[in-house]
Amino acid sequence: MDVPGTELRVLAAGVLQDVCANGRSLKAVLSPAQQQLGDSRDRALLEAICLAALRQRGRYRRALNGWxxxxxxxxxxxxxxxxxxGFAQLDALKLADHAAVSATVQAAHRMGRSHQAGMVNALLRRVQREGIPPASPINAFPHWLADAIATDWPRLSDSIFAASLEEPPLWLRVHAGKSTAADYLAQLQQAGVVAELAPELANAIYLPAAVPVTGLPGFAEGVVSVQDGSAQQLADLLADLPAGARVLDACAAPGGKSAHLLERQPQLQVLAMDIDERRARRMGETFARTGVQAQVLAADASAPATWWDGQLFDAVVLDAPCSATGIIRRQPDVLLHRREQDIAALLQLQARLLDAAWTMLRPGGRLVYATCSILRAENTAQVAAFLQRHADAVFADPGEAFGHACAAGRQWLPGEDGRDGFFYAVVNKISQ
Structure with a gap:
């Protein structure tokens, strides 16, 4: 008879094998595995185990090989x-020893590894007794990425490496048309959830520890959504748009940025697009849950000739595809799957998207370029090159509230004020 939690551990092993050995993305394999679990708490635990194991994979493998x-x-x-x-349960998550060990050993039997179940038990018991030996966070990073971060942020690189391997907090965005952050915070506190306001962000609530979001008050009704504080701040860069302004969100999936804009300014006309039809459908679901009205389009933002009707936009948001180096703590498989040669391809794509967006922006309009990268090549250098190509483009510094000053933009680094790594640049289009 199975020990409670055995199936969850079998699923965790399957997800980790797919990511680590088979090269699949965590996003692609985690959700189907979660759907096999009926309890939302089990789904959350499965995610926590997989994320913790991937964040600490280098340290765990070093211990395993040494033992x-x-x-x-x-x-x-x-x-x-x-x-x-198993190591993640005992080390990072601090689960009850008996439950973690018993269920993991039983999972070995379920996986056809009965002849090695004793070894699994012995190794987990060693973790209980001795703990996992410490290791420098930089060792988790591929050499090329560690070198790039150290070059771009020489005085801050150690804190970046460490923060990228920590468990992130949960940020919530309260629907401005349905509640206030203060009122929703009171609901959470009544429910016993530890949370606090973020005074610099009008709609944000910060939870030091994650909770299952589907169980949050009003989540199904769109009162609250999950969105990191860094991403929420992007809406402040467009807060002064007049009613009826036309906004293109060029790489919008899963729709959080567009939804936030419309929650605050429902009179905006927003076209939210993504190149992937499946992701575009997810945006539609986001908009339906939050109750905002946006046009959804599945098309390639870098090729306007294939879809654009020629009507200029008052503002364009380009949260561009990037290396995701600012959100490694949320997507730790980046450390496994990102390759140095990927950056060159991303730089070319970002430049094409920027140039295409510029053709669709009216004179006097505003382009907001953002990434969840911390690499200068994708951020301030990309914007500087764009300014060189377009004489009618003028950089506007969004100010100290948006992070570290760069030559052409502002940068938050992972873990600062509890936020993800995120870059912002505002470029205004002048009449020549």
Whole structure:
């Protein structure tokens, strides 16, 4: 008879094997695995185990290799994944020892690894006794990325490496048309949820520890959504748009930025687009839940000739595809899957998107360029090159409230004020 939680550990091992050994993205494999669990608390625990194991994968593997007579081979990828899940439960998540060990050992039996269940038990018991040896956070990063971060942020790189491997907080965005942050905070506190306001963000609530969002008051009704504080701040850059202004959100999925704009300014005319039809459908679901009205389009923002009707926009938001190096703590598989050669392709795509967006912006209009990257090549250098190409483009510094000053933009780094790493640049289009 299975120990309670066995199936969850089997699923965790499967997700980690797919990500670590089979090269699949965490987003692609985690959600289907979660759907096999009926309890929202189990789904949240599965996610927490997988994220913790990936954040600390380098340290856990180093301990595992040091404790075993010989390293596990490729045929043992499922077993290594299960051990990573077990280590994460005891080390990062501090789960009850008995439950974590028993369910993980039972999962080894379920996975056809009964002959190695004793070894799994012994290794987990060693973690209980000795803990996992510490390791420098920089060791979790591929050399090329560690070098790039150290070059771009020499005095802050150590804090970036450390913050990128920590469990992030949960940020909520309160629908400005349905409640206030203060009123919603009171609801959370009545429910026993530890949370606080973020005074510099009008609609934000900060939770030091994550909770299952579907159980939050009013979530299904769109009263509250999940959105990091850095991403929420982007709406402040367009807060002065007049009613009826036409806004293009060029890479909008999953729709949080457009929804936030419309929650604050329902009279805006927003076209939210994404190149992927599935992601565009998800945007539609976001808008339906929050009750905002936006036009949704699945099309390539870098190729306006294939879809654009020629009507100029008053503002364009371009939260561009990027290396995601500012959100490694939320997407730790970036450390496994991102390659140095990917950056060159991303830089070309970002430049094409910027140039295309500029053609669709009216004189006097505003372009907001953003990424969740911390690499200067994708951020301030990308904007500087764009300004060189367009004589009618003028950079406008959004101010100290938006993070570290760069030559052409502002940058938050991971963990600062509890936020994700995020870059903003505002460029105004003048009449020549």
């Amino acid at each position: 075993m007579p010989r390293p596990l081979g490729a045929r043992d990828a499922d077993l290594e994944a299960l051990l990573l899940a």
